[in-house]
Amino acid sequence: MLSYTLKRLLTLLPTLIAASILVFLFVHLIPGDPAAVLLGDTATPQEIAALTREMGLDKPLWQQYTLWLSEVAKGNLGQSIFFKAPVTSIIADGAQTSILLATMTIFWIIIFGIPIGVLSATRQGSWVDQLTSGLAMFFASVPTFWLGLYLILIFAVGLGWFPSSGFPSIFDEGGISNLRYLLLPSLTLAAPNAALIIRLVRASMLDISREDHVRTARAKGLHPTKVAIKHVFRNALITVVAAFGFTFAALVSEAVVTETVFSLPGIGRLVVQSILRRDYPVIQGVILVIVVLYLFINLLVDLAYAMLDPRVSLK
Amino acid sequence: MIFLSRLKAFASSRVLATLGMVWLGVIIFAAVTAPLLAPFDPTEIDPIARLSEPGSLYWFGTDHFGRDTFSRALFGARMAILIGSGSVIVALLLGGLVGMLSAYFTTLGHVFMRIVDVLMAFPALLLALVLMTLLERSVINTILVIGIVYASTTARILFGMTLKLKNEVFVDAARCSGAGHISLLFRHILPNLISPLLVQASFIFAFAQLQSAALDFLGLGLPPEMASWGNMLSEERIYVTRAPWLLIFPGALIILSVFSMNLVGDAMRDSIDPRFKNDIAGV
Numbered sequence: 001m002l003s004y005t006l007k008r009l010l011t012l013l014p015t016l017i018a019a020s021i022l023v024f025l026f027v028h029l030i031p032g033d034p035a036a037v038l039l040g041d042t043a044t045p046q047e048i049a050a051l052t053r054e055m056g057l058d059k060p061l062w063q064q065y066t067l068w069l070s071e072v073a074k075g076n077l078g079q080s081i082f083f084k085a086p087v088t089s090i091i092a093d094g095a096q097t098s099i100l101l102a103t104m105t106i107f108w109i110i111i112f113g114i115p116i117g118v119l120s121a122t123r124q125g126s127w128v129d130q131l132t133s134g135l136a137m138f139f140a141s142v143p144t145f146w147l148g149l150y151l152i153l154i155f156a157v158g159l160g161w162f163p164s165s166g167f168p169s170i171f172d173e174g175g176i177s178n179l180r181y182l183l184l185p186s187l188t189l190a191a192p193n194a195a196l197i198i199r200l201v202r203a204s205m206l207d208i209s210r211e212d213h214v215r216t217a218r219a220k221g222l223h224p225t226k227v228a229i230k231h232v233f234r235n236a237l238i239t240v241v242a243a244f245g246f247t248f249a250a251l252v253s254e255a256v257v258t259e260t261v262f263s264l265p266g267i268g269r270l271v272v273q274s275i276l277r278r279d280y281p282v283i284q285g286v287i288l289v290i291v292v293l294y295l296f297i298n299l300l301v302d303l304a305y306a307m308l309d310p311r312v313s314l315k
Numbered sequence: 316m317i318f319l320s321r322l323k324a325f326a327s328s329r330v331l332a333t334l335g336m337v338w339l340g341v342i343i344f345a346a347v348t349a350p351l352l353a354p355f356d357p358t359e360i361d362p363i364a365r366l367s368e369p370g371s372l373y374w375f376g377t378d379h380f381g382r383d384t385f386s387r388a389l390f391g392a393r394m395a396i397l398i399g400s401g402s403v404i405v406a407l408l409l410g411g412l413v414g415m416l417s418a419y420f421t422t423l424g425h426v427f428m429r430i431v432d433v434l435m436a437f438p439a440l441l442l443a444l445v446l447m448t449l450l451e452r453s454v455i456n457t458i459l460v461i462g463i464v465y466a467s468t469t470a471r472i473l474f475g476m477t478l479k480l481k482n483e484v485f486v487d488a489a490r491c492s493g494a495g496h497i498s499l500l501f502r503h504i505l506p507n508l509i510s511p512l513l514v515q516a517s518f519i520f521a522f523a524q525l526q527s528a529a530l531d532f533l534g535l536g537l538p539p540e541m542a543s544w545g546n547m548l549s550e551e552r553i554y555v556t557r558a559p560w561l562l563i564f565p566g567a568l569i570i571l572s573v574f575s576m577n578l579v580g581d582a583m584r585d586s587i588d589p590r591f592k593n594d595i596a597g598v
Contacts, residue, residue, distance in 0.1 A: 018433040029449050137581075141573035143525055143545075145532045146566040149552055157556050253440030257529050271441070272533050275448050287445060291436050 004306050012299055016292065020072075023288045024065050027280055033057075037280055040081035077285035082277050087285035090270065097167050097266035101182050101189065101259070102251060108190035109197055109247070114240070116194075117201025121236075122228050124206060132198060139195035144254045148188040148261035155184060165263040185262045189254055193247055197240060204239035208232050238308045245298040252290055332582030335575035342572060345392040353386035357542045369560050376560040378551050384564055387542040391565065394543035395524060395572060398458055402523035403516045405462025410469025411512065417470070418477030419500055428474060434467040439522075440529060447535045457536050461526050465519045476511060480504050510587055517580035521573045528569050544569050 030037045035051040052058055056067045071078075077087035120132040139147075156164030167181040208214060209232050217231045218224070252268070259268035267286055274282040345352065354374075361381035369376040375384035413431065417424030434442065443460050450456040480486060481504065489503045530536030531545025539546060544565040551561035 014429065015432050015436055018429065019436045022433060026445065026449075137577055138570070138574060141521070141525075141570050141577055143528045143532075143548075143566070143569055143573075145529065146548060146562070146569065149548075149555060149562055150566075153555055153559065153562070249438040252438040253529075256440055256444070257532065260533060271444060272535075275444060276534060283445070283448065287437070287441065290438065290441060294438060295436050 001306065001310075005303060008299060008302055008306075012295060016295055019291045019295065020069065020288065021065065023284055023291065024068055026284055026287070028061075030280065038078065038081070040278070072288065077288065078281035080274075080279055080282045082274070082279045082282070087281050090282060091267060091285060091289055094265060094267040094270045096169060097182075097264050098255060098259070098268060100170070100179070101186055101255060101264065101266060104179070104182055104186035105189040105193070105251060108186060109194045112190065113194040113197030114201055117198040118205065118228070118233060120198060121202040121205035121209075121232075129202075133202065136195040136198040139191045140199070142192065144188060144192060144257045145261045147191055148185070148258055151184045151188055152262070167262075167264045167266075181262075182264070185258050185264060188261070189251065189258045192254065193250055196247065196250070197243070200243055201236055201240060204236040205232050208235045238305065241308060242301060242305045245294075245301040248297050249294060252294070329582060331578045335578035335582075338571055338575040339579070342392045343396055345389050346396040349386075349389040349393055353383075353389045355383035355386045357382065357387045357390045358540075359383070368558075375564045376558060378547070378558075378561055379554050384547070384561065387547055388544070388564055388568060390542040391544040391547060391568065394454070394527075394537060394541065395568075397454060398461065398527045398537075398543075399520040399523045399572075399576075401454075401458035402461040402465065402527075403519050405459060406465040406469050406519050407512060407516060409462065410466035411473050411508075413466070414470035414473030415477045415500060415504065415508075418474045419481060419496070419504075424474070427470070431467045431470045431474075434463075435471070439464050440526060443526060443530060444533070444535060447530065452536065452538045454537060454541070457527055457530060460530075461523045464526070465522060469515055469519070472511070472515060473508065476508055477504060480507055510583070514580055514583045514587060517576045517583065521576035521580065524569055524573045524576070 027034050027037055033048065033052075035048045035055065035057050036043060038055075039047055039051060056064050059067075075088055077091070079085070080087055080090055083090055116132050116136075120129045120136075123129045152164045155161050162184050163181050164184075168178050170176055170178050172178070205228075209228075214227060214231050217227045222231075255266065256268035256271055258264075259266040260272050263269070267290075271283060271286050273279075274286070359382060361377070363381065365377065365379055365381045367373050367377040367381070369384075373383050373385065375388060377383055378387070413427050417427040417431075437445070443464050446460040446463065447456070450460065481499075486499060486503055489499055494503065527536055527543070528545035528548070531543055532549045534549065537543050537546060539550065547565040548562065548569075551558070555562045
């Protein structure tokens with residue numbers, strides 16, 4: 001297990017470096033002088049010259065990269081053109097919303113996805129299975145923003161049960177009850193991903209129930225429910241854990257849309273607004289943070305997978 | 316009994332897949348004949364008819380410019396087909412070539428597949444957003460961006476499949492009888508990959524619909540004046556409380572199209588070569 005961990009860490013490193021180079025190059029791919037791009041339209045020639053010196057933009061590209069990387073390592077992701085503030089603190093501001101939204105979403109995904117998937121698999125072919133499989137496929141086919149708009153129309157505008165947009169911090173007035181602002185967004189975000197988990201749990205449970213050890217368990221007279229839980233479901237969970245990396249990527253992508261629909265002050269909406277505002281330092285910073293996070297989550301997922309299924313690390 | 320239930324499942328998945336194909340046919344028909352079928356010019360503005368309810372004159376109602384939603388939806392089908400098939404072609408050509416060549420020429424593969432790894436470190440929509448930042452909003456750029464995003468997944472899938480195939484006896488046999496690299500790759504290996512490629516194509520087509528709608532919605536997809544289902548939703552979303560039909564029709568069209576292609580992909584995957592069963596990632 002230790003050697004597997006080390007091996008996995010070693011393969012992460014080159015990807016991490018390559019991804020950081022790509023994110024670094026992003027600013028250089030935009031037409032125009034990088035310093036002018038980073039400072040925005042209002043920059044004076046003196047400011048441009050100053051930033052050019054500071055970032056070493058007159059030096060060779062690889063030196064610029066190492067300079068940039070050393071600043072990033074110190075937690076300096078540059079200055080936002082729009083906010084006139086450090087990118088790191090702007091990302092930190094959005095983090096609360098995004099983390100809470102993600103947590104609530106994952107909660108829904110587990111609550112809905114896993115039991116429905118199990119139900120569907122244990123009743124394979126029945127009307128329950130056909131209905132849930134159909135619904136799962138439907139929710140995997142619905143555009144996130146469309147679902148969000150619809151939920152707003154019904155539950156916020158029509159019934160008035162929930163607020164339609166925004167999210168005051170849970171540290172502000174209202175405290176923990178402010179989470180109700182995140183209820184519709186988290187359900188919107190959970191729908192396609194729960195659908196995915198339902199399909200995944202169902203498929204892997206059906207796969208595993210064809211294996212020899214399950215047949216043996218049945219043959220020795222174990223109760224079908226016990227077989228389903230102890231032998232089939234436990235093994236199917238491994239597949240679900242393995243899929244979490246993929247789920248995270250889907251969550252990030254869809255959070256960008258969901259946060260925009262519900263006007264949530266999170267990192268996803270920050271990306272979109274920064275793109276529309278041409279606030280390149282913020283775009284670069286957010287992308288870097290998300291990619292690094294994603295790579296580490298994939299690492300953790302792989303390690304968890306190896307722990308749950310020892311065959312992986314022995315390969 | 317097991318055989319019977321399997322047969323039933325196969326038949327029912329076939330029925331659904333057929334329905335999916337029929338819907339695709341409808342969309343293609345609408346896309347081709349849009350100028351003939353559309354009762355109005357999709358860009359014609361009629362201030363008097365603003366936000367008219369669906370009726371005998373305006374089947375799907377009108378938007379806040381008084382443009383006919385039905386006519387716009389027909390022209391939107393063109394965009395859906397164009398973006399869908401364009402992205403499929405880019406993703407399969409680029410990803411397919413990279414995946415096959417990487418598996419066949421191992422040294423090349425080390426470089427290529429690391430690049431694919433790096434691209435896959437970016438969540439799909441995020442990568443699309445970043446690429447769109449660098450490009451102008453246009454049909455061709457939207458196709459390229461979505462195609463490139465799914466080229467990396469395609470490359471990885473085809474890499475695994477080609478690795479399995481290249482060690483099979485029939486490839487050895489062909490090599491022994493003097494087949495060159497090109498002949499081995501394209502005449503002996505590629506034909507075995509056609510069915511998984513078709514499965515992949517239907518999933519990418521479905522994903523492309525969702526991604527392009529999301530890009531349109533975020534204001535980073537097709538140019539705003541173009542009648543696409545995503546743009547229709549994006550432009551009219553502030554009027555939905557007064558005119559809910561503006562949300563229903565384009566949304567239903569997107570959902571039906573994605574749903575259909577997912578059904579087709581699912582059914583094809585079920586009947587695929589068992590060697591590749593675990594390679595294909597779907598919805």
